[in-house]
Amino acid sequence: KAGVTQTPRYLIKTRGQQVTLSCSPISGHRSVSWYQQTPGQGLQFLFEYFSETQRNKGNFPGRFSGRQFSNSRSEMNVSTLELGDSALYLCASSERGDRPAFFGQGTRLTVV
């Protein structure tokens, strides 16, 4: 079975721009969660989608949004980028909320 695939792996954007990150979950997994991780920080939960519906959302501004498609692939969008948005963005997929989540390799976003 293929693992979780995140694209792109690296991204450099300028302040004020917007960015879209993509996550393809493991086949059969309907739950996709997104996390932000900055140096020395733990995983900051962004949101979770299950069967195309956002079930949970973390404490991030509205500039951070996401969606999930019928094939369970998910995208995350950040608008009006700020320097502080520079981070490793991770997505994780699972069959459901009480089952193991498996992470993609992440997208490292640098905002300059």
Place this chain on the structure above:
Amino acid sequence: QKEVEQNSGPLSVPEGAIASLNCTYSDRGSQSFFWYRQYSGKSPELIMFIYSNGDKEDGRFTAQLNKASQYVSLLIRDSQPSDSATYLCAGGGGSQGNLIFGKGTKLSVKP
């Protein structure tokens, strides 16, 4: 807000010793618990999961769960320098629906 708490460390142990990592959780509805290992600059990797009270062993790793005390632990026997990483505890199946992660404990195994 449901939480998972971990001691951030760093926890330093000599090579060959037992490393003990601990975690507490606030959501009594959580049914499943997971330990992830994260090397610097890499994504978290699942190493253990436990659903029932008691101990679960897998090689050098033992996960322990006590639902009455809302406490989860991970023991690493015969610690190796390659075990040096941040260990994340997560709880699932609770009211929030998705896994809730602790902030992680940094483990350093000294040769």
